[in-house]
Amino acid sequence: MALILWLLAVPLVGAALFVAVTGLLAAFVFPGGPRRELPAPWALRSLGLVTWLVLEWWSSLRVLVAVPFRSARSRGIGGELPKDAAPVALLPGYLENAVTLRVLEHRLAQALGVPVRAFSPPRYFASLDRLAEDYQRQIEGWLKDLGARRVALVGHSMGGLLARQLAECPPQAEGREGAASGRLRVAAVVTLATPHQGTALSPFAPGRNARQMRRGSGFLEALNTSQPPRSTRYAGVCSTHDNLVVPWTCGLSPRGENHVLRYRGHLSMLFSRQVVRCIVEQLKT
Numbered sequence: 001m002a003l004i005l006w007l008l009a010v011p012l013v014g015a016a017l018f019v020a021v022t023g024l025l026a027a028f029v030f031p032g033g034p035r036r037e038l039p040a041p042w043a044l045r046s047l048g049l050v051t052w053l054v055l056e057w058w059s060s061l062r063v064l065v066a067v068p069f070r071s072a073r074s075r076g077i078g079g080e081l082p083k084d085a086a087p088v089a090l091l092p093g094y095l096e097n098a099v100t101l102r103v104l105e106h107r108l109a110q111a112l113g114v115p116v117r118a119f120s121p122p123r124y125f126a127s128l129d130r131l132a133e134d135y136q137r138q139i140e141g142w143l144k145d146l147g148a149r150r151v152a153l154v155g156h157s158m159g160g161l162l163a164r165q166l167a168e169c170p171p172q173a174e175g176r177e178g179a180a181s182g183r184l185r186v187a188a189v190v191t192l193a194t195p196h197q198g199t200a201l202s203p204f205a206p207g208r209n210a211r212q213m214r215r216g217s218g219f220l221e222a223l224n225t226s227q228p229p230r231s232t233r234y235a236g237v238c239s240t241h242d243n244l245v246v247p248w249t250c251g252l253s254p255r256g257e258n259h260v261l262r263y264r265g266h267l268s269m270l271f272s273r274q275v276v277r278c279i280v281e282q283l284k285t
Contacts, residue, residue, distance in 0.1 A: 015061040019053065019265070022201070022243040030200045030246035048263035052241050055272075056265030063267050066099040070124060074098040076117030076142065077109035086152045086187040088283065089139050090118040093157025093193075094209065097121065101156070103271050108154070111280045117142055125207030128219060132162050133171040136184060143184075150185035152283055156270060157244070158209060160194025160236075161223065164255070168226040188233040189255070190279050193242055193269050196224065197250035215250065228255055235282040237275055239264040257282075 081087055088108055090101045098105075101118035109116040122134050143151055155163035165171070167186040195202070198215030212219040228234065236253025238245070244266035245251040252258050259278045261269075269275050 011061055011064050015057055015064055018060050018064075019057045019243065022266075023053070023056070025201065026241070026243040026246045026248070052263045052265055052268070055268040056243065059265065059267040059271055063096060063100050063270070066097060067095055069099045070097045070120055072097060072099050073120060074102070074105065074118045076115050077105055078113070078115035081115055081146050081148055082113065085114050086150045086283075087115040087117070087143070087146055087148050088112065088152045088154055089135075089142070090116065091135060091153060091155040091159030091162050092118065092121065093155075093159050094205065094207075094213075095124055096156065096159070100270065104154075104156075104276070107273070107276045108279060111276060112283060115146060125209060127208040128158070128162060128165065128212050129171050131209065132165045135162060136166055136170060139166075139184060150187045152188040152190070153186055154190045154192065154279060155194060156192045157194055157266065158213060160189075160191030160253075161196070161213070161220075163189045163191060164223060164228075167232050168223065168228050186229070186232045188235075188283055190234075190282050191236045191253055192275060192279075193238060193245055193251055193266050194236065194253070195245045195250050196220075196236070196253055199245045199250055201244060201246055224254055233282065233285065235259065235278075237261065237269070237278045239266075239269065242266045 090105055092098070092100055097120040098118040105116050105118045119135055119138055121131055139151060153163035153166060155161070166184055167189050170183045195213050198213055198217060198220050200215065202210045202213040211217065234253065234256030236251070236256065237259045238248065238251030239261045240248050241263050242248045242251055242265065261274060264272055264275070
């Protein structure tokens with residue numbers, strides 16, 4: 001009995017500590033810009049912060065519990081692909097997988113009426129170039145099965161960088177066994193809580209992909225100076241209360257329209273119906 005209680009307490013306490021530490025760093029060490037505190041009654045600000053705390057703790061717990069299921073694969077949700085429509089591929093963030101994106105996958109499939117599929121990384125700490133190559137290969141196979149000619153990419157956090165890379169400067173791996181065949185035809189890219197300009201917390205995370213998300217990294221400089229395809233629509237969704245992309249202004253997309261939310265934490269954006277509405281608005285345009 002004691003062992004069971006201990007196993008239950010570890011993720012609960014771990015998620016609480018994670019949110020407390022990252023929230024304090026985001027609020028007092030890397031506060032970002034003037035949009036963080038817009039004029040509002042004290043009671044509303046207090047309610048917003050309490051809501052942020054509870055939702056981010058609960059979301060962090062769900063993501064933490066899903067970490068061991070990296071090998072889980074989604075077959076996708078949705079029926080036949082409507083004519084001239086683009087299916088939606090969901091790309092997870094750092095230490096995330098298809099299980100993490102399950103709720104978003106269901107909600108988008110229901111709202112858009114097109115096939116939606118969440119993908120999982122082959123490794124958590126691989127370079128962004130290797131992850132992009134693997135995702136491209138997986139997406140190409142899925143599009144072939146659907147008979148689709150193009151795809152819309154939705155990426156959370158690090159997944160947003162990978163979505164942009166696939167659209168703008170896809171990996172070149174000719175000669176490698178099983179390599180992707182070429183550039184994907186990307187109809188739209190929507191990024192969620194993505195560190196477009198890096199994040200000040202990346203030095204504290206392991207892995208080459210985390211190093212590539214440092215502010216001023218060579219990867220980000222190359223991505224942000226690349227030429228986006230004219231046929232691809234872009235949009236970004238970020239939050240002034242993001243506790244992992246810090247300062248929060250690093251989450252502003254350099255491409256397309258930005259939807260700036262308040263009182264939404266980094267991980268709670270995965271489970272937010274407001275975020276789903278933003279995505280649907282962009283993909284139905």
